[in-house]
Amino acid sequence: MFDRDVNYPTAVASYDDEGVDAAIDWCCEHLEDGDILTVWTSLKSNLRNCSQLEQLVVRHSNVEHVTGRGGGFVHGRGPVLMAWADMDDIGKLTRYGGQRIRALCVITWNDDAIRPWVSAVRPTVLGDDSAWKDLTPALDPVVVEAMKRLTQTVNHNNTISAGFEKDMVVSTLLALHDAEVRMDGEAIQGWALANGWSGKNPERLAQYVKDINAGKRPRCRRVLRADYIEVISPRFWFVC
Structure with a gap:
């Protein structure tokens, strides 16, 4: 969209x-x-x-x-x-x-x-x-897929610090964390910039990741299905 x-x-x-x-x-x-x-x-x-x-x-x-x-x-x-x-x-x-x-x-x-x-x-x-010569390690494919879906879903004219955009971003990051998918805040910020995120949203995205990795759980309304990470995982796509 x-x-x-x-x-x-x-x-x-x-x-x-x-x-x-x-x-x-x-x-x-x-x-x-x-x-x-x-x-x-x-x-x-x-x-x-x-x-x-x-x-x-x-x-x-x-x-x-x-x-x-x-x-x-x-x-x-x-x-x-x-x-x-x-x-x-x-x-x-x-x-x-x-x-x-x-x-x-x-x-x-x-x-x-x-x-x-x-x-x-x-x-x-x-x-x-x-x-x-040495670059940042590649993001987990599940993180990349989740970020692609976020990129297509949130309205980038809005801040991800409030409203639907915050709910989507935080719910996705918490789901990744709870599924024990490794997240690197700075690497995700770099990916976001490379894929059209702008303003302070890439910076805020990285901060959410850092906070969640530190054990914090930013408040949000749940907007994702319980098996969201399993569904978006490339590993799941090849399972009959």
Whole structure:
């Protein structure tokens, strides 16, 4: 019901001269006539930390600098270059700019902060690729199937902190936990971002998982059948 496919190309670049130059070139390759190249940093002052990016913004009229603190809105269609973002930042940017993003490249600052996203998206690697030799272990197939069904069921314009969306998300995660299916909050957040979840919902999803793994049981109305996990398990599909 709610199609959340991420259909634009993605890349991840190392934070060194080679990686930054490659990131800029990659974004420019995805520019089309009339496009704006959006450069994102958390704070306005962050741009001064990288001369290549600062010169890119200053010298070109079709390059716009936006900040996470200012909302991070993507005002024009085109590629987006996020410098030193984490997964929460990616979710917030795509919440309001998703339809305008033609391509997305993230320059790293803390490899582990986006490793689950890189593991799920498998972006083009620019610059030094040594950080990505080891990726986050794959999610259990039952978790993936449950997440696919959630993605198609919940209204992503709503928060998953209340209402039907919370009931669906928490019921599903509790069912997985009670069936002793292993869940990794950050890996699930990375999967969610790769599959079109945006805003704070991927972050909230990861927090629910962490809380449940710690023994908490968030309150919700039961909305799933008792044998839900058995029914959605790929192992069950091949049983006569």
